Amino acid sequence: MKDLKQFIKTTIREFLNENWIDKRFNQNPKFLYHLTGEDTINDIKNNGLQIKYSKQHKFENGIYLADSIYTASNYSFLDVNRENYYIIEISFNNLDIEYMKPDDYEMIDLLYEEFLEYEELLNSIGIESENEIYDNIKHIYNSLNYKHSLFICGQLLYTKDIEPSKFSRILTKQETNKFLLKK
Numbered sequence: 001m002k003d004l005k006q007f008i009k010t011t012i013r014e015f016l017n018e019n020w021i022d023k024r025f026n027q028n029p030k031f032l033y034h035l036t037g038e039d040t041i042n043d044i045k046n047n048g049l050q051i052k053y054s055k056q057h058k059f060e061n062g063i064y065l066a067d068s069i070y071t072a073s074n075y076s077f078l079d080v081n082r083e084n085y086y087i088i089e090i091s092f093n094n095l096d097i098e099y100m101k102p103d104d105y106e107m108i109d110l111l112y113e114e115f116l117e118y119e120e121l122l123n124s125i126g127i128e129s130e131n132e133i134y135d136n137i138k139h140i141y142n143s144l145n146y147k148h149s150l151f152i153c154g155q156l157l158y159t160k161d162i163e164p165s166k167f168s169r170i171l172t173k174q175e176t177n178k179f180l181l182k183k
Helices: 002-016 018-026 041-047 069-078 106-117 119-124 130-142 146-153 173-182
Strands: 031-037 063-066 085-091 100-102 155-158 167-172
Touching: 031 041, 031 069, 063 069, 069 085, 069 173, 085 173, 100 146, 106 130, 106 146, 146 155, 167 173
Parallel strands: none
Antiparallel strands: 031 063, 031 085, 063 155, 085 167, 100 155
């Protein structure tokens, strides 16, 4: 019991320690992950991940990468045609930081929800229309970098093609599920 109390006390102290946030914010993940379907995997194996196929973006074309297999696999439910999916693992060190941007989908949604929470405040400073809110969100988004995005939503947008030689491995849905069940 004494060990448990000490553990809880230490854990809470570490959590509240300001250095914890700084350390986590400044630490890049070892790998990044991209989910794709059975319909695209062969082309990706041959030609890599190409930004010209980016469909779900708000500001610029790019490849969405997650900081965990779990986060990447969560997107499998968005496309019913992707019953069998693959997760491509890419070493962070194989990518160029210059092309890493904040996720322009999840981050924008999170910022928008946050803005709506403060509707009264927004009205008091003269921001009333949805277009004005969106313009302010875009301004805030443009002041962020990929580390903010990884820290807040576990994802980033990579704005350059990723050739197959950069892939560490490709996991099937079954391999992903085995991995997730071990965690």
